[in-house]
Amino acid sequence: MSKGIDLSKIAVAAKPAKSKEEAGLFSILNKDISFGGNGFNDKKRESFYHELSILIAAGVDIKTSFELIASEQKSEKDKALIENIMNSIVNGSSFSTALSQQGSFTMYECVSVQIGEETGKLVAVLDQLANYYRNNIAQKRQIISSLTYPGIVLLTSLGAIFFMLNFVVPMFSDIFKRFGGELPAITKFIINSAAFLHDFGLLFLVATIALVWFILKQRKKQWFRRSSSKLFLRMPFVGELVRKIYLIRFCTSMTLLISSKVPILRAIQLIRKMINYYPIEESLDQIEKDVMVGIPLHESLGKFSIYPRKMIYLIKVGEEVNQLDHFFQKTSDQYDDEVKHLTSIMGSLVEPFMIVFLGLVVGFILIAMYLPLFQLSSSF
16 A cells, blocks of 8 residues: 555545534544454554555545545555445445455444444544554554564573573483582572473474464354453452453444444444454443443443443543533543553563573582582582
8 A cells, every 4th residue: 555645646626624623523533453354454443544645635536536546555455345336336335235245344444434434524534544554554563573582582582591400401311421529509590491391392382383383273263262361360460451442442432323324222232243252242232232221321330340330430420511522532631641651661671571580590500510619619
């Protein structure tokens, strides 16, 4: 996807810029972790929605807009995708229907575009979808930046430990056998660990590959999603980070739908299809039933531990003053700031931990190997 459309190809008068009130109506979707499928990644989606919003706002008809965007594609697959959407629209389908027919766009995108079509705010929705994926990219880069160095240190640590156990320890072990005598307990432990790695290392590698294959095969099944989500939520630090990431998506999605005058019950139904996270999906199924019989939203949310009490209190206030969209947006902004802070802390803590871990393990192995030599030298 190119970085921009060559607007010199068209000659149209730009429409007046949208008002702040209109832009605020669709101030949707803060940062979230979401990976695009079928090769149409987040960067391409951001460019697609950004360029399309510019062209439509400038008064270019939808068919010409898609033709211009398609002509800029470097990938034949991406070009075919854009053209398929255009052909569906030309043949009478709505934009949102055309997106859903491709299988490359999420439910969130299709529903957002549908709302934009129904409310006449398509340009605002496209602009906010572009902003959504722009934020996704920024957040991914932040997390990757925080974890890259610790990841390199971890791999280096494992490589150093593997080298020492497979080459250094056996060499010392042969020396100890020649001298005989009783070895210290930590030396025996290291030698036995090296022997275990030598005898069962290949089996361990095969088991690891089999475990990864099993996870990939089972990851979409209900029992696996339920168990894995519970496990992650119980993990210190990581569980809180994952929870807040998905709460951001929930709150920002509610902001869009409620501000677009979608009934609360319909909004819950749509979000249940849009959020691919088992604890929230499960809760929304019961929340939908509660709201249907007249139970307030905040009261129903309070039945589930995934939703923090502070968030529930803010939603209660929003219901009382009839400004739910405003309070969902504020909650989303708060969690977005907290996620940034958590990722920053994570990078700051993991780096020294990995370095200390490597130093301790390597130091332990060296002490275990040299301790018998010190004892032998002191006996003379």
